[in-house]
Amino acid sequence: MVSTMADPIYGIHQSQPRDVYNYLKSNAKKIGVVGHFSYLPNLKSRAQSRGVGIPEGLELVISDKIDYYDEPAMDGRIRRYAKIEGYFAFFGGAPRGSSLLLVQDELNELGYSEIVLSDTFDVATAYAAELDVPSSSLDPLGFNSAQKVYLKAGVATYVKDASSIMDAPYDGESYLRINGEWVKDDHVVHAIVDGGTATVS
Numbered sequence: 001m002v003s004t005m006a007d008p009i010y011g012i013h014q015s016q017p018r019d020v021y022n023y024l025k026s027n028a029k030k031i032g033v034v035g036h037f038s039y040l041p042n043l044k045s046r047a048q049s050r051g052v053g054i055p056e057g058l059e060l061v062i063s064d065k066i067d068y069y070d071e072p073a074m075d076g077r078i079r080r081y082a083k084i085e086g087y088f089a090f091f092g093g094a095p096r097g098s099s100l101l102l103v104q105d106e107l108n109e110l111g112y113s114e115i116v117l118s119d120t121f122d123v124a125t126a127y128a129a130e131l132d133v134p135s136s137s138l139d140p141l142g143f144n145s146a147q148k149v150y151l152k153a154g155v156a157t158y159v160k161d162a163s164s165i166m167d168a169p170y171d172g173e174s175y176l177r178i179n180g181e182w183v184k185d186d187h188v189v190h191a192i193v194d195g196g197t198a199t200v201s
Contacts, residue, residue, distance in 0.1 A: 007079065007156040011111040015082035015154020021062040027110055035060055035103070040131065047133035053142060056092030058099055061131070063087075069152055070159075082153040089127065089146040096145045107151070114152035121146040 012023050018039065025037040035058035043052055043061060053059065063085040071079040088103060090096045104115055121127040124140035130148070 009111065009155045010081065010114060010152045011154065013155045015084070017062055017064045017066065017084055020082075020084050020151065020153050024060065024062070024107070024110065028106075038062070040064055044131065044133055047131075047137040050137070051139060052133060052137050053089070053139060054091050055142060057090075057094050058103065059087075059089040059091065060103070061087040061089060073158070077158045079156045080159045081156055084151040084153045086149050086151060087127075087131070087146050088149060090144040091142050092144065094144055096147065100147055112151045112153065116150040118148040118150060120148070 011020060014020075014023075021037065021039045028035070028037065036054045038052075038059060038061045040061055040063045046052055065085045067083040067085065069081045069083050071081070073079050088096075088100060090099060100117075107115060119130070121130060122145045124138045124143040125135045127143065127146045128135040128138045130146075
C-alpha cells in the first residue's frame, strides 16, 4: 500500500477492472507471480468455442464487474474505493493453500494490500457456473479448486458531501437530519420521515 498525505492508494490510481487486469499482468513477472492471467469477458468469449483453464498452475481471472467499498469519513463524507472481483484458480497439482498465501504476498508488493477472500469452489461445474461459462469448457480432471477474492483498488474519491454528525445539537436529546436541518426526534417526526432519508445522531 502506498500512502500519501491524504488517503492510501491501492495499486495504481486507475481502478477500473480492465486497468487492474492490465497492471497485474504487466507487472506479475517482476515480482515473481507465476501464472496465467485472464480477463473474464475474454475468457467467456473463448469458452464458447474451446476449453478454458490451464493444464497446470495458477490462473488469475479478473472480472469486469464494478463495485465499491464505501467508508464513512469523520467529516460526514463517504470515502469510496473500487472493489475488484477476481478468482485464483488452481489446476493440476497446484496446492491451493500455500499458493494462495504466496500470491497474496506478491499482490501486496504491487500495492494491493487489502484482499478479502470470499467463496471457494472445489468442483469444476460450480466454478464454471460462477464464471457463466459452459461446464463442458472446463476440464473437471484438470481443475483443482478456485478462490473468489475482492481487491480494494485505486485512489479514494468522495461521493457525498454531508454535514458531520459532530455538528448535531448536543443537549441529551435525539435528533434526525431532514432536508439539511437537525430536527428533534419524536413520534411526529417518525411519522413523516421517508424511510432511509434521515440520519440519526
